[in-house]
Amino acid sequence: MQSTLEFLRCSDPDIYAAMIGEEQRQREGLELIPSENYAFPEVYATNGSVFTNKYAEGYPGRRYYGGQTFTDRIETLAIERARQLFRAEHANVQPLSGSPMNQAVYMACLEPGDTVLAMDLSHGGHLTHGAPVSAMGRIFNFVRYKTSPPDGRIDYDAVAAAARATRPRIVLCGHSSYPRELDYARFRAIADEIGALAMADVSHIGGLIAGGVLANPLDAGFDIVTTTTHKSLRGPRGGLILCKASLGPQIDQAVFPGMQGGPHMNAVAGIAVTLKLAAQPEFRKYAQQVLRNAHTLADELRRHGCTLITGGTENHLLVIDTVRSFDVDGRVAETALDAAGLTVNKQVIPDDPRPPLRPSGIRLGTPAMTTRGLGEAQMKQVADWIVRALRAASDADALRAVNAEVRDLCSRFPVPGLG
Structure with missing residues (x-):
């Protein structure tokens, strides 16, 4: 693999740089988009x-x-x-x-x-x-x-x-x-x-x-x-x-x-x-932890006063009404969390009065974080970071401070297959 990457670095340094940049982004930030995950290393x-x-x-x-x-x-x-x-x-x-x-x-x-x-x-x-x-x-x-x-x-x-x-x-x-x-x-x-x-x-x-x-x-x-x-x-x-x-x-x-x-x-x-x-027992344990993490994250966000669509979750994902919770739309929330090292996606809510690119909520989930080995204790910390970031969505210094803490956590939970 390394020789292949070296070949790419020499033949197309622009694409190589983008690949290395994406690898760094995945290493140093937390992926909360529920439809994204880290593939098994064997899949690479x-x-x-x-x-x-x-x-x-x-x-x-x-x-x-x-x-x-x-x-x-x-x-x-x-x-x-x-x-x-x-x-x-x-x-x-x-x-x-x-x-x-x-x-x-x-x-x-x-x-x-x-x-x-x-x-x-x-x-x-x-x-x-x-x-x-x-x-x-x-x-x-x-x-x-x-x-x-x-x-x-x-x-x-x-x-x-x-x-x-x-x-x-x-x-x-x-x-x-x-x-x-x-x-x-x-x-x-x-x-x-x-x-x-x-x-x-x-x-x-x-x-x-x-x-x-x-x-x-x-x-x-x-x-x-x-x-x-x-x-x-x-x-x-x-x-x-x-x-x-x-x-x-x-x-x-x-x-x-x-x-x-x-x-x-x-x-x-x-x-x-x-x-x-x-089909292995380890994957069953992984699936169980995905649900435990989602429930913990939902409980902690509610404790902070966040409004969740359907009031909580029974699976791997949850949706926050960011307008009611933080008085910011989903696009602003997504951008702020991105700056804090927390990747989510903007999300419409039922009968949303706002347009799809500026909806009323964000969607987040726990599969990728669970793949990295994060558990319930880390979910409580993630909830705190989300709330801190969205309460200071226009404060660049506050978002950088959260980002530094996120990078520190990520250094202790490496992405499988990325070392």
């Missing part, structure tokens, strides 16, 4: 491997190019490991990322104009769940359900009523910014009542499901479950579609040749490695 080896060079259009035993002995081996391992880890009848490991992953499911199971019932974006849903600005939102008819005040929970009776009224082909649950566990049995019952497919996008919590600390929709009889392979799973960037065996052929056809050509076999190798590591 696969992503930079000779599999980068190989086209492998098709599926194991059915390729369109020769020389597939080892690509077939790693993809078969990835498929079997995915099926075992998530207790799935069928798995497709080729989607290049989360968006084409979900798009492939829609293309496999729907006709243009068909209806999908999914979570509203501002209430915690995802762009690929039918946001009007998405391509899928133009092809299919997405009907969106919302959470309910005052606690921001899902009103399942309202979801059932919407399903009866709109007769969707797919009832989709899952989120990118909802801090609570989902009632998969209730979603399955709603889908059954109207004869719809039950689909869950668990991209954020795939690792927590694999680690056994959150419920698995497949255990509730879901037809389709999708998850990205990075985030809480700590793998390479990619997508994974798990489904009933009866849907397997049409899902595979939708992925290739329907949505994409040759899979990124270096990423498939990384997915295979990740799924093996996620």
